[in-house]
Amino acid sequence: MWTAFALALAYATIFGLYGWWVAGATAAGAAAWPFVLALPLVYLAVPFVLVLVWFALAHAWRAERPAEVRLTWRERTRLFVDATACRRPRSM
Numbered sequence: 001m002w003t004a005f006a007l008a009l010a011y012a013t014i015f016g017l018y019g020w021w022v023a024g025a026t027a028a029g030a031a032a033w034p035f036v037l038a039l040p041l042v043y044l045a046v047p048f049v050l051v052l053v054w055f056a057l058a059h060a061w062r063a064e065r066p067a068e069v070r071l072t073w074r075e076r077t078r079l080f081v082d083a084t085a086c087r088r089p090r091s092m
Contacts, residue, residue, distance in 0.1 A: 010046055018042050051084045 022035045065071075071079070 007046070007050075010050075011043075014042065014046060048084050051080065055080060055083075 018039075022032070025035070026032050
């Protein structure tokens with residue numbers, strides 16, 4: 001429950017800041033369509049950054065693995081893509 005609450009709070013904060021920035025830019029005369037097209041990227045940036053930080057912290061304090069169970073770069077990349085693309089909708 002706390003994970004969903006933290007993600008909802010992060011999304012609300014980021015979308016609020018994005019809306020404030022867009023309102024100021026469009027009031028100054030900028031076209032609105034680039035901001036509308038960028039909105040899905042803002043939505044996807046939240047789980048991407050959280051997973052990136054989580055993986056970086058896990059990598060920094062990892063234990064040495066025996067050679068037979070070590071992940072290759074391809075397997076690590078697949079794990080990262082699966083964590084960001086496939087698991088994200090289940091979080092909220």
